[in-house]
Amino acid sequence: MFKHLLPRLRERSIAAKRPVSLADMMEEFWREPFASLAPVFRDGGYPAVDVSETEGVVTVRAELPGLEPADVSISVENDALILRGEKKFEGEEKKDDYHRIERAYGSFSRLIPLPGKVKEAEAKARFDKGVLTVTLPRDAAEAARNIPIEGA
Template sequence: MTLTRWTPVRNITRFNPFGDFNEMEHRMNRLLDSFFSNSTVNDDGIVSARFVPATDIAEFDEHYLVTVDLPGLKKDEIKITLEDHTLTISGEKKFENEEKKDSYHRVERGYGRFERAFTLPQSVKTDKIDAKYKDGVLSLTVPKAEEAKQRTIEVKVS
């Protein structure tokens, strides 16, 4: 039997009473992230990303501009509805796998049904909304009503 010399500095470790809880929290976060992540597994076992179109909303003096990236969609695959000042853009981007020639393991381009809804201010002209679709980008112009337009008031010094 051999004896190992004990050196106090080498064997001292800081005890963390919450170490197991921290590890459990880390595992739960990873589990929830994977559950609510932006990917799904289809019937063929292929991991694919869900399609959530990126949207920008800008405000100008005369109107709002809603820009939605919808690459790969045709004009007739996009549905725009307006109900109670809620503007809804929906559709479906279909996965095109021609006769399963390719063996996909991961698909990062998003596919599937999508729906984006935005509440518009009461001070817009909903009957004058204009939609244009070009090169995979949907642009909606939402005109402001007269009372909503910003105006400058000159201050007079007396």
């Protein structure tokens, strides 16, 4: 019974340029099962970073393959490190017919909360083999302090 409706539903979906039936949504899911999760992964952040702290120095490592130091800007604002940049398309090849491009291009911005105040003037950044390493010394004057608890 449902089988004879599928071609007509499919035609309506194509005309509307969106799924209009459950069958269309199921077909889209099986074609790209994780497409609906893309915003979740995108909000997870690009670039991927590691943040660590040892001996009063905060270190942030960010993976930026295919970029050059000139493509990235770094700033510290409101106890957060902000990475901004742009990955440009490497050049169009007229002789190749692309059927799918999975590498991402475009601008990005990532705000990385820092575990406390840092000395911005003493911050250093190094770019090596697609990994950006930013070292930020902690501000000792703003270090966490213990608060004694009084008994009753």
